[in-house]
Amino acid sequence: MKCGLIYDGCLSQAETASVLPAAERFAKGPVAVIECIQDIPCNPCEKSCPHQAIIIGDNITAVPRLQADRCVGCGLCAAQCPGLAIFIVDASYSATEAVITLPYEYYPLPKEGDIVMGVSRSGAAVAKARVLKVRRETAAYGTILVSITVPKKFMHTIRSFRALREADKRIVCRCEEITETEIRLAVRQGANTVKDVKLATRAGMGACQGTSCRREISRIIAEETGASPEEILPPRFRMPVRPIPLAQLAAEEGKND
């Protein structure tokens, strides 16, 4: 199956890789990620940059090149890009979270502090995000730029967001607090047994060892993959059947081989 911008409208992993600044640059603070790979006549990003960090040159159909050491991550290019193809990614925000600043053209606008669902380039739910800032960029016809904080591991995956839905709030694994949306995402990424889902999300790793959630997880896998729930491999059952204190397990009269 072919994937990539001209096939399905989203950058493929390889295409994304070709536009990402170096990991060292990300670590230094906010930087523009220009997800523009088509030769189209367009150059507002080059013109908007006060630091001359974006180069298109005389050939207006050339793709923009970022000089990452000059970029300060101000976001003016993101507000100017008519294709909504530029994002500002700040990997230095905290040890576990990154900030993504993106142009947002829907109403109602989110409020600062809102919890939303971060989505991928194709619109698939990835992980919850928090709205950090909503700003109107007057230098760019009032384009709205929204900054959201996302788990760092998804900083190259999340590129927009939507309001929370029921499934995003519904906890399936109560011990580890894993939601239906997180489980569906894992299944869409290839997890097709209860064990796969467990390794991907921690669902079923908590105190009850999946007693209360494994059926629901099988049902979700079945629904997502089109298999019948009976076909979904159940998790392996392991001792002990019920939680048992270490001292009691040690003292119990057992087999000796």
Place this chain on the structure above:
Amino acid sequence: MTKKEVIVIGGGIIGSSVAYFLKEKGYWPILVDKDNFGKETSSACEGTVIMQSKQPGPKLELALKSRTLYQELSRKLVYDIEYREKGGLVLLENEQQAAIMKKTMLEQETFGLQVKLLTIHEARKLEPVLSKNLWGAIYSDADAQVNPIAVTRALLQDVVKDGGTILPHTKVEDLLVEQGNVCGIKTNRGEMRAAAVVNAAGIWSSSLTARYGYEPKIIPRRGQILVTEAFPPTVRHIMICACYLAAKHHPELLDPTKLQHKLGVGTVIEQTVHGQLLIGSTREFVGINKETTLAGIQEIARHVMKLMPGLKNINVIRSFSGLRPKTENGLPILGPVKELPGLFMATGHEGDGIALAPITGKILADQIAETGILS
């Protein structure tokens, strides 16, 4: 020039690390696994990155380098691998163990590993759960832990981010060999070619090359583990008992009539970032068998109760087991295969594969670059 593709067989922590370092060196890795990634030994183990447990020699040297790489990876990878430098304690039950360990300590210091002998009084200040009846402990601040499931996922995510390919549910059935050179693989999904092939198939590694006359002995060695309920951070260090090291390095000191030693039980304990304790483990030769046994889990519980009675009320919620890929001399098999040019091995890490994964990936990528297979 387009980049050279290198196939890696096996997406456990070792294959994932090899793919990652190949990518860093400018190759296009193609990683294949018969199932989803990281479902075998690399997710059925503990996550200790212990320096003190490595025999002074090549293993310790590799482990120290690997630890430095873990520090870099935990900074660089965007996925949290839960790497924590907690420091470690080797628990000594009696004077005889202390005497053996004192000799090892001197050797460890010549490799630059700083260790310190503590009385049981001093050790209990660090870890109040320890029994008063122990003799003492050896402390090192170099010991660390990591979440192996997260490491595998983090490495894979980074490989994919930079354009590498990962193919789950792709079972390698044979190597593709032309004029004596390995130039690809035959899988259930067809043939694939590449400039080089790396075999990181864990306990299955030698079955892939046996028909070409190369069959290093890799024996599955089962380890059973207990998982407890989560509770606030209490066990602050990674702890291992000296008899675990004896089982590893001085089997002659063990009493084969004791059940503990028959099952090879030596305690290795860590509290994960999520609050659960992982308590290992047995060391048994039972073939490809991932069951847990009542005798095994009870013996683990008995031994930990002797060392750490302070944990007596903590609930065990699960047991699991994994199969360590053991080689004959206890050292991993790393590098090109003379009999099969184009093929490289990265396997046989037994009980040290998590600790040694980063350095293994780095060594393999360097070796492939050196043989002139240019990126």
